[in-house]
Amino acid sequence: MDIKWICNVCGFRDPMYKHYHWSCPICGSPLDIEYKPVYEYGSKGLDRFRGLLPLTPLKFIGEGETKTVVEKLDGTEIMFKLEYMNPSGSFKDRGTTLALSYAYTMGFNEAVEDSSGNTGISVALYSRVYKLRSKIVVPATTSREKKCLIKMLGAELIEVPTRGDASNYVLSLASKAFYVAHTWSPFYIYGASSISFEIYEDYGEPDVVILPVGSGGLLLGVMKGFEILNSLGKILKIPRPIAVEGYSIQPVFKTVKGYEEKGEDSSLAEGIMVPNPPRLNEIKNYIDRYGGDIILVGNSEIIKALEELLELGFVVEPTSATVYAAFKKYKDKLKGLKVLMVLTGSGLKICKEYRVS
Amino acid sequence: MDIKWICNVCGFRDPMYKHYHWSCPICGSPLDIEYKPVYEYGSKGLDRFRGLLPLTPLKFIGEGETKTVVEKLDGTEIMFKLEYMNPSGSFKDRGTTLALSYAYTMGFNEAVEDSSGNTGISVALYSRVYKLRSKIVVPATTSREKKCLIKMLGAELIEVPTRGDASNYVLSLASKAFYVAHTWSPFYIYGASSISFEIYEDYGEPDVVILPVGSGGLLLGVMKGFEILNSLGKILKIPRPIAVEGYSIQPVFKTVKGYEEKGEDSSLAEGIMVPNPPRLNEIKNYIDRYGGDIILVGNSEIIKALEELLELGFVVEPTSATVYAAFKKYKDKLKGLKVLMVLTGSGLKICKEYRVS
Numbered sequence: 001m002d003i004k005w006i007c008n009v010c011g012f013r014d015p016m017y018k019h020y021h022w023s024c025p026i027c028g029s030p031l032d033i034e035y036k037p038v039y040e041y042g043s044k045g046l047d048r049f050r051g052l053l054p055l056t057p058l059k060f061i062g063e064g065e066t067k068t069v070v071e072k073l074d075g076t077e078i079m080f081k082l083e084y085m086n087p088s089g090s091f092k093d094r095g096t097t098l099a100l101s102y103a104y105t106m107g108f109n110e111a112v113e114d115s116s117g118n119t120g121i122s123v124a125l126y127s128r129v130y131k132l133r134s135k136i137v138v139p140a141t142t143s144r145e146k147k148c149l150i151k152m153l154g155a156e157l158i159e160v161p162t163r164g165d166a167s168n169y170v171l172s173l174a175s176k177a178f179y180v181a182h183t184w185s186p187f188y189i190y191g192a193s194s195i196s197f198e199i200y201e202d203y204g205e206p207d208v209v210i211l212p213v214g215s216g217g218l219l220l221g222v223m224k225g226f227e228i229l230n231s232l233g234k235i236l237k238i239p240r241p242i243a244v245e246g247y248s249i250q251p252v253f254k255t256v257k258g259y260e261e262k263g264e265d266s267s268l269a270e271g272i273m274v275p276n277p278p279r280l281n282e283i284k285n286y287i288d289r290y291g292g293d294i295i296l297v298g299n300s301e302i303i304k305a306l307e308e309l310l311e312l313g314f315v316v317e318p319t320s321a322t323v324y325a326a327f328k329k330y331k332d333k334l335k336g337l338k339v340l341m342v343l344t345g346s347g348l349k350i351c352k353e354y355r356v357s
Numbered sequence: 358m359d360i361k362w363i364c365n366v367c368g369f370r371d372p373m374y375k376h377y378h379w380s381c382p383i384c385g386s387p388l389d390i391e392y393k394p395v396y397e398y399g400s401k402g403l404d405r406f407r408g409l410l411p412l413t414p415l416k417f418i419g420e421g422e423t424k425t426v427v428e429k430l431d432g433t434e435i436m437f438k439l440e441y442m443n444p445s446g447s448f449k450d451r452g453t454t455l456a457l458s459y460a461y462t463m464g465f466n467e468a469v470e471d472s473s474g475n476t477g478i479s480v481a482l483y484s485r486v487y488k489l490r491s492k493i494v495v496p497a498t499t500s501r502e503k504k505c506l507i508k509m510l511g512a513e514l515i516e517v518p519t520r521g522d523a524s525n526y527v528l529s530l531a532s533k534a535f536y537v538a539h540t541w542s543p544f545y546i547y548g549a550s551s552i553s554f555e556i557y558e559d560y561g562e563p564d565v566v567i568l569p570v571g572s573g574g575l576l577l578g579v580m581k582g583f584e585i586l587n588s589l590g591k592i593l594k595i596p597r598p599i600a601v602e603g604y605s606i607q608p609v610f611k612t613v614k615g616y617e618e619k620g621e622d623s624s625l626a627e628g629i630m631v632p633n634p635p636r637l638n639e640i641k642n643y644i645d646r647y648g649g650d651i652i653l654v655g656n657s658e659i660i661k662a663l664e665e666l667l668e669l670g671f672v673v674e675p676t677s678a679t680v681y682a683a684f685k686k687y688k689d690k691l692k693g694l695k696v697l698m699v700l701t702g703s704g705l706k707i708c709k710e711y712r713v714s
Contacts, residue, residue: 044424061670062424062439067401069419082419085442087670089705129670148708154667310511313418313444313486348446349705351505 003054004034016054020106022174022181023278030278033186037228046094049197052228053190057097058104059129062087064094064194068202071312075335078327079203081195081342084316088125088153089346090118091195091218095188096126096180102187103178104130110177111135114170116142116163117271118345119182124155135173137166145350183215184278192221193228199340200226205235206340210323210330213243213252213294214272216283218342223286239340241292243283244326246302249273253294255284264298268354271319271345293330301325303354306347315347318354360411361391373411377463379531379538380635387635390543394585403451406554409585410547414454415461416486419444421451421551425559428669432692435684436560438552438699441673445482445510446703447475448552448575452545453483453537459544460535461487467534468492471527473499473520474628475702476539481512492530494523502707540572541635549578550585556697557583562592563697567680567687570600570609570651571629573640575699580643596697598649600640601683603659606630610651612641621655625711628676628702650687658682660711663704672704675711 003016007024014021016033024031033054040051045064047056057063069080083091096119103111109132113123116138127134134155138147139162151157160169170179182188199206205226211219219241229235243252246266251274254260267273277283287294297305302318305325309316320343327334327341360373364381371378373390381388390411397408402421404413414420426437440448453476460468466489470480473495484491491512495504496519508514517526527536539545556563562583568576576598586592600609603623608631611617624630634640644651654662659675662682666673677700684691684698 059670060426062426062442065424067419067422069417085419085444087442087672125667125670125672128667145708148710149705152704152708152710153672154664307511310482310485313416313482315444315482315510346705347509348506348703351502351509353505353509 002035005031006034007031017106020178022179022184030184031186033190037232039232039234046097046191046194049194052197053098053194055098055102057101059097059101061129063097065198068199070203074331076331077338079199079206079338079340080312080314081199081340082314083195083342083344084320084346088118088122089349090122091192091342091344092118092122092182092188093126094194095182095185095191095217096122098191099180099185099187100126100130100132103132108132108178111180112137112170112173112177113180113182114166115182116146119180121146121149121153121349123180124150124153128154132178135177137170139163139166143350149349182217183274188217189221189224192218193225195342196222196225196229200229200235205229205237206239207337208242208334209239209340209342210242210244210326211342212269212272212319212322212344213245213283214274215277216252216279218344219243219286220279220282222342223290238290240290241286242326242330243287243292243294244322245272245294245296246322247296247298249275250296251275251277251280252283253296255280256287256294261296263296264300266298266302268299268302268318269322271317272322295326295330297322297325297329301328306354309343314343316343317345317347317350320344359392362388363391364388374463377535379536379541387541388543390547394589396589396591403454403548403551406551409554410455410551412455412459414458416454416458418486420454422555425556427560431688433688434695436556436563436695436697437669437671438556438697439671440552440699440701441677441703445475445479446706447479448549448699448701449475449479449539449545450483451551452539452542452548452574453479455548456537456542456544457483457487457489460489465489465535468537469494469527469530469534470537470539471523472539473503476537478503478506478510478706480537481507481510485511489535492534494527496520496523500707506706539574540631545574546578546581549575550582552699553579553582553586557586557592562586562594563596564694565597565599565691566697566699567599567601567683568699569626569629569676569679569701570602570640571631572634573609573636575701576600576643577636577639579699580647595647597647598643599683599687600644600649600651601679602629602651602653603679604653604655606632607653608632608634608637609640610653612637613644613651618653620653621657623655623659625656625659625675626679628674629679652683652687654679654682654686658685663711666700671700673700674702674704674707677701
């Protein structure tokens with residue numbers, strides 16, 4: 001298969017198995033991958049959709065093919081996709097297995113990443129599996145439990161004072177190692193698109209998808225997945241995307257609506273506190289093109305959503321609960337529709353007792 | 358369907374939906390359930406094997422139908438069954454959903470349990486789902502993280518000085534509530550037998566199963582599952598069970614072999630530190646009847662096994678790693694065979710860095 005890195009901004013193209021780029025070497029934009037999707041099956045995990053993805057992972061450790069629980073709530077049929085039941089406890093494993101499978105094929109022997117959250121944990125695990133050394137750079141504010149997990153999985157943990165220092169430090173390592181760059185990488189987008197393939201095969205296409213948006217890889221991936229299915233004639237319409245951000249950090253809201261909205265602190269949703277998503281325009285384009293929307297939520301709504309999700313049996317982290325909080329605010333507009341809600345990260349990894357104050 | 362509690366020791370029988378018994382009211386032995394298994398399918402989770410189980414859960418939150426990763430190691434084909442990817446992070450969820458579904462049907466409004474480990478966490482979660490209040494009684498030595506998870510999931514946590522105090526205290530609560538009694542309960546045995554049904558459908562029967570043994574519910578369930586398949590003519594032979602205990606506490610080893618074996622401390626394998634399993638004779642009978650064996654392991658072997666399992670991509674707790682440690686000691690006798698290894702509990706719940714000293 002002929003697979004290329006392409007830059008949709010300046011037109012740069014390069015065969016994917018020639019050089020590794022984590023951003024466009026000409027104009028600095030995020031890259032996409034050019035390939036021809038075909039409906040062809042492999043076996044397990046992401047390989048099940050072998051022909052629909054630009055590459056398939058070399059190894060399978062249990063990622064993908066997550067369960068879906070369907071519940072009728074407030075007149076809406078909700079498909080809860082349990083992505084927190086992936087090997088390292090989050091949907092990031094779908095992207096990480098593609099990224100590190102590629103790194104392995106390209107002959108890298110070290111992976112580096114700046115992430116104090118689910119991606120750091122996922123990269124630590126898959127580096128081990130793909131026999132790469134790994135260095136995860138985190139700000140000093142990272143919780144003890146997350147640092148412990150990253151080290152337990154075998155990565156070298158490098159602590160620096162701030163989030164900005166982490167980004168700078170990892171770039172200094174990137175010349176000699178595979179820089180995973182998950183907020184930029186198309187691997188995380190195609191990884192997430194496999195969620196759409198699974199939902200389509202098991203339940204058909206939803207009318208609406210509700211997704212938390214930090215750097216946007218999940219939303220871009222899920223939408224791209226449905227676009228691929230549409231381009232192959234498998235589905236006739238693309239679901240409307242409802243993006244969810246917290247009041248504290250709202251770049252997508254501001255870009256889509258043209259203003260900011262005041263509200264309570266949303267710092268519990270750590271995973272979506274991303275002030276400058278590299279693909280902000282692509283996110284806006286999807287929302288505009290398919291009649292989507294963007295909802296803001298705050299801590300007290302998140303805590304209430306966590307409690308209600310527990311009653312349904314879903315043990316997720318606060319960032320994942322934002323989608324259910326958004327559904328509660330938006331539900332009058334969703335009656336009679338089929339809604340996909342992706343529950344992204346496990347609540348078992350870091351225990352806190354959240355209380356509505 | 359006509360379903361009865363039965364006591365295989367004194368012959369006591371009682372319709373299952375008449376009274377709840379957690380042990381024989383006549384002679385105090387552990388009870389079994391009498392029913393007629395038929396090969397009949399339902400839909401998801403444990404309901405998939407509706408006709409093979411004495412009851413099916415009323416709700417589905419993602420338990421069961423766990424993934425299997427097949428690896429050829431040292432000339433043996435190993436089926437790793439990833440039970441740690443259940444909703445609360447352990448295979449106990451299979452038993453808990455049966456037990457609390459039954460409690461709900463019987464009209465109980467509170468569940469009580471003495472467990473500081475995976476069962477306590479599982480009972481806290483499913484109590485929430487089945488709308489029962491729950492009280493989990495734990496000894497003061499229970500780790501901060503486990504206590505936090507039990508409370509986060511919504512159970513009332515009751516701390517008492519010792520493990521013995523916990524058992525006594527929970528009995529004082531049992532007259533007014535559903536006492537889960539997982540070390541006695543046949544629900545946890547039939548829950549575990551669904552593992553065998555899944556393995557049979559997806560891969561056929563293994564030659565050998567390697568399982569950690571604490572109170573023995575997993576071993577009894579997996580073996581009973583294969584016996585049921587055999588009784589229905591689906592499989593011709595029953596796999597040989599290899600039980601695994603730690604050197605520190607070895608009731609099964611002593612009962613099967615007639616002596617104790619000295620070795621290093623095995624306290625990392627908390628989940629199998631059970632000095633008096635209520636069904637010790639049943640465990641011995643399975644090992645004797647099907648040409649099984651019992652292996653002892655210690656902390657340094659467990660830590661090494663944890664590291665090697667991580668390289669395969671499996672993030673498990675030390676108790677789960679005992680089976681791989683046992684395989685390494687026993688592998689010369691397993692060449693050319695198909696071996697099922699059940700990986701029971703998640704390593705994401707409580708982070709520790711284990712180091713070989």
